[in-house]
Amino acid sequence: MRLTVPIRAVFGLEIRTLLRDPRTLLISVVLPIVLIPAILIAGDWIESREARATEALSFRVAVEGDRVDLARALLLRVGDETPPGAGRDPTSRFQFVDLEEPGEALADARIDVVLHAMDYGTWMRGVEDGSVDPGPGGPPGEFDGAPRLQILFHSDRTSSREGAQALRRHLLDIREVRRDSILLAAGFPVPTDEVLVVESVNVAPPEAMEGAQLGRFLTLILLGLMTLGGSAIATDTLAGEKERGTLNTLLTSAARRQEIITGKLLAIMAVAFAIALIQILNLWLFLGLGIVDVGGALAVRIPPEAALLLLVLYLPAVALVSGVLLLTSAYARSYKEAQLYLTPVLLALVLPAAVPMLPGISLQSAILLVPIANLGVAVRDLLMGDIHIPSVMTAWAVTALAATWVTRRCVLAIQDENLLLGDRSQEEHTGGEGLFRKQVLVWVLVLWGVKILWDFNIPVQDLRWASLLGVGLVFGLFPLVVIRRFRLEPRRALALRMPHPGVWAGVLLGVPAGILTVLGVFQLVDTVVPVPTEMMESLGQALTPEAIPVWQLLIFVALVPGITEELTFRGVVLYGLRRRFGPVALALVVGLIFGIFHFSLFRIPTTATLGVILTAVTLLTGSILPAMVWHTLNNAAAVLASRDMLPGIDSEWLAEGVGWGWSVSGLVALGVAFAVIWRFRTPYPEVGPPRVG
Amino acid sequence: MTDPFVETRNLTKTFYEESRGEVRAVDSVDLTCRSGEILGLLGANGAGKTTTLRMLSTVLRPTSGEAWVMGHEVRKDPERVRENLGFYSASTALYPKITARETLRFFAQVNRFPRERIEARIEELIDRFGIGDFANSRVEKLSSGMKQKVSIARTVAHDPPVLIFDEPTVALDVLNAIELRQIIGRLRDEGKAILFSTHIMSEAEQLCDRIAIIHQGRILAVGTLDELRKSTGHHYLEEIFVHFARVRDPSEAEVESLRRDRP
Known part of the structure; x- marks a missing residue:
């Protein structure tokens, strides 16, 4: 890539703007620099005090x-x-x-x-x-x-x-x-010769131990710092420019879109890099002077050539992080909107960086295909002295490819007329359905926050109460609040229509087929990131505890979520998003949203799959009822299977993975079920972006 | 006669709006603008002026039709089109954190002005638009009049042959508006081809060499003020405008019947 004059001009402008804005500088550069050592010192002080006490x-x-x-x-x-x-x-x-x-x-x-x-x-x-x-x-x-x-x-x-x-x-x-x-x-x-003396001696060389320890955290720490540093300039750049009107000026100049994005991307990367570098120097200084003692992990000696290699390895990760930040900014219509999107984006970026901390993850697995995570694992292995060149190069290439793709999306975003001309906003004053369509994602985000706070802060031991309050109340109330706030028409917003009777045959076939498909997805996930067995068992116990009679489980684990979760996700959320995507993308998006409400990382892919299926059914039938029945039956089947109450089905068999044969058959049967539903379809009205002639 | 600097043929843009459905914001617009000429786009708010000019500046893609700037087609060669034009509107703001001089340098650079001539060009612009006193102040510290000068200077920073002014006087006070019109007049005299949109009749009367009356996305009439007077029999531009808008408005059927009745 050639650094053309416009790229350098845009880059220079961004850096100059950052350096001349005392507030941004304070928040994105000075504060983190002071904060991290302060946290370290405070942590150190508390720890030593506690130890003394x-x-x-x-x-x-x-x-x-x-x-x-x-x-x-x-x-x-x-x-x-x-x-x-x-x-x-x-x-x-x-x-x-x-x-x-x-x-x-x-x-x-x-x-x-x-x-x-x-x-x-x-x-x-x-x-x-x-x-x-x-x-x-x-x-x-x-x-x-x-x-x-x-x-x-x-x-x-x-x-x-x-x-x-x-x-x-x-x-x-x-x-x-x-x-x-x-x-x-x-x-x-x-x-004495019959007395057994048992001793354990750690023979790992200290470099390997420190390397392993450092390698597990390095990616997370570095990416975390860079994302924080880069986010300040990223939100200001495109979203801020839209708000100030300077983007309009820039877009009428002869600079290519690619040049504008490249210049801005480089600026974010430079800031992210600079901040990470300053932080590392900072830490080194504090550790070197003995002001803070956080153990040997960070004090590990890295020779300059290794540091250089690390730099090269991390380059695509930095580009990807910066690109995602820029893309967030490009999609936001204003500075405020960009800031709103930032928190979930930060979370999503930091999550793969935490993968090296999980035990038993090897680079020679499907994790190789997950950007950022693969580089994290590669760096960890590298610091432990375990280098497998082809894997490292693949990891690098995969992340670089992802970064390129994201950059391309940024270029498209600043050519998107709807994103550029965000000035037609009459709905904001008139309210109603149009306003809800605009704000639906924000509302989903708020609901997500509420659900997280609820699940992690309100300990309800009894599953029945947890289901009634944490699921029934939360997901039952949300549609009501939304319908009231935006004065929506309930029957339309919740898709309360009768589907064609033939659809029910498809649903009955689809439920078991869906379960097999979801189990297949689970096996797929398991090969990428092995799911710890303890986690599975504890999840099973949490969902179907022995002490509660089956009929109650059927109500609280099957019926309550089956109705209320559908009202929220296939009801108002789908209704609010229906104009933004075509039917396929819509099913994927609503499914994914449904998935991320099941906070455990390992449950997201499976619940998202179920979510996609349920959304697809709703879109084909124009009615929420089949999805409700499907969801309830799906959960009921899981409850019955866990108690070995389904004839001919052994819960062990399900728990250990049904094997690829069954999953593929499930997928085929699911196809047949959908063919039946397709045959009797009465599609959801008004799906997809309005067509432009 | 030389080729026009700007030409559009059947230029059309369709939007989708929630309340109204499909809207033809610009409908089969044919325009030309030559060197040393100010073409005025006169129309009410929402008539399609800004959309037309945005398509010419390649920010919006035409739904159909074609448009050329200095022989470059807007969809095929957008970068070359933008290299050859300067775009100024009330909504094109300046970067607040950089100085006036840096602003001019930035826009000369992004518009690919020859590198070795940039510094000389900046001095020329500073001199010409009277920016000298505040050339090294940050834009955020300037008054609106000063900002306007810097804005025009940055529009012509790369000395483009075509200039687009989209309702430039809309947010200005009287004196600044007069000054801006004088500057635009001088730029025309230097041989620039200028597209100037406004909804203010007197402005169009004073400044424009030819006027295109645009209404509901369509060009109803194009010509010099004299030509328009002759064809309508009205003297004032306001009456001329109303004359065309009336003919257009009643209903499509009526207009069709008028057409058919003509021998």
């Missing part, structure tokens, strides 16, 4: 039970028989308190730990009448007859938790010493 903590212990004597003797004897490995006299950390009711004192936080010492008989009786907790080992085991020491504590209080841990470690140490001395005293011959 725990270190200095002494724990108040009450002893109870019929073997108080034994407990005390054990703890007091240690003064002269400090177990090996203990640095200072541990008994000094325990302060013994005599109390009538230690249990109550523990509950009131007057003491930290209760040591309950019992004879075996007392313990057995206690377990039988329920007054004593049998403990994790449960009743009778290998130490029948031995006295029991139980440590009672409150895990919600730091002092109690730490005290219990310290006491436990301490007692175990004593027990070992005591056992050995008893054996010795009894003259028991211990043949």
Whole structure:
């Protein structure tokens, strides 16, 4: 690419504008530079303070039970028989308190730990009448007859938790010493060659460890910083120019669109790079001067030639990030709109940068095809000294290709008349449906925020309440609010129409076919990013807990989401977006929006697939009802399968992946189902951008 | 006679509007503009003036028809078209953070003015438009009159043969408007081909060599003021304008019947 005069002129203009705007400069450059070390210093200070505090903590212990004597003797004897490995006299950390009711004192936080010492008989009786907790080992085991020491504590209080841990470690140490001395005293011959000594020694070279640690975080940190730095100039550039009217001036000049975009892109990249570089120098300085000590990870020595290689490797990632920021700005009609889009865009950009942190991701997998993530993994491997040149080059090429594509989209965006002439905005004053069409994405974003805040901050243990409030209330209320706010006509906005009766046959065939297809998508995802098994199990438990009867699960897991989620996504969201895309893109977009409301990264592809299917059905039938029935049946089938209540279907089989054969058959059956629905179609009205003659 | 600097043939632009459906903002417009001539586009707001000029400046793509600037077609060779024209309108703003001088340099550069002559050209412009006193001040600090001077100077920074002024006086006070009209007159005398749109009758009367009356996307009449007077029998441009707009307005059927009745 040749740097033409117009490219250099646009680049110079952007940089000059940034440098001359004190506010932008402050927010995008100065603030992060000061902030990061400040955060580090503060974190360091808090951590060391906390460590000192725990270190200095002494724990108040009450002893109870019929073997108080034994407990005390054990703890007091240690003064002269400090177990090996203990640095200072541990008994000094325990302060013994005599109390009538230690249990109550523990509950009131007057003491930290209760040591309950019992004879075996007392313990057995206690377990039988329920007054004593049998403990994790449960009743009778290998130490029948031995006295029991139980440590009672409150895990919600730091002092109690730490005290219990310290006491436990301490007692175990004593027990070992005591056992050995008893054996010795009894003259028991211990043949040393039969004693097993187990030790673990970390033999990884320190560079590899530090490299691995650094490699996991480097991409995230760097991209995070660059995105933050680049976003200030990016929002100002195209969106700001539209608002100020300078874009109009620029577009009537002889500069090619490609030149304008290239100049602006280079400016964003330069700023992003400069900020990242300053930050790194900054960190190095702080670490070098010993002001902050965050461990060895960041202090790892990178030789200059490796640093250069890293720079070259990251180049397409920086270009892609800058391109996406520029594209966001190009699509926004005003500065304010651009800022609104920024948060989700930042999230989407940083997400792939976090992939190297996931365990067990190898570059020689499908992750190679995910831009940014692939470079992150490549850099991680590189820092660990594990270089596979063809993969690294592919990763580089894939991300570079993505960056080129995004840049191309930017060029198209500044040629898009609808985006350029955003000045016809009568709807903003008249309100109604037109206004809703404009604002629908903002509203979806707000709903998304509400849902996130809800799910992560309001812990509802009972699935039934979680479903009623977190799904039923949220997704049931949203359409109502939107319909009221924009005075929409409910039957149209929610597509409450009767479809052709023949459609139901397609739906009945489509539900199982859809499930197999979605399972296929899941397998596909699994080959790209292996889904941790624990995650699957915990998800299964979260969705279909054993304690709730099946009929209730069918209501709360199938019917409630089946109705309310459809009202929101295939109802008002689809209605609001219908003019923006053609039918295919519309199905994809609404499906994806549905997907991102299922926050777990691994669920997004599968739920998005289901979302696409449901949207397609709604678009073909012009009615929300088939999608509601489909969604409900789909979830109901999952509930029944998890309880092994579907005849002939084993839940294990579903959980372990049904295999490609079944998935492909599912896809084919889905095709047949859609053919049936197509045959009886009554399409959703007014889909797609208005046609220009 | 030399080839016209600007020519359009059947130039048409269709928009889709929610309330009205398909709208022909510009409908089969034929125009020419020669060197040393100011062609006025006279029409009410929404008549299609700005859309026509935006198509000529390649910001909008014509739905159909063709347009040439210095022999370059707007769709086939948009960069060459823009190299040969300067576009000025109330909505073409200046970058606030750079100085007047930097503004001129920037627009000379992006318009591919020969590099070795840029600095000399900047001095010439500063001198000619009386920018000297504030050439090194940032645009954001300038008064609206000063900004207007810089704006015109940047429009002609690359010395293009064709100039487009889209309702340039709309936001100006009387004195600034007069000054602008004088400048445009001088530019014509230098041999530029100038397209000038306005909805102000007196402005068109004073400034334009030929006037195109545009109404609902169509050119109803083109000619010198004298030609228009003769063909309508009215003296004032306002009456001439109303005359054409009336004929157009009643209904398509009526106009058709008028046409058919003609021998």
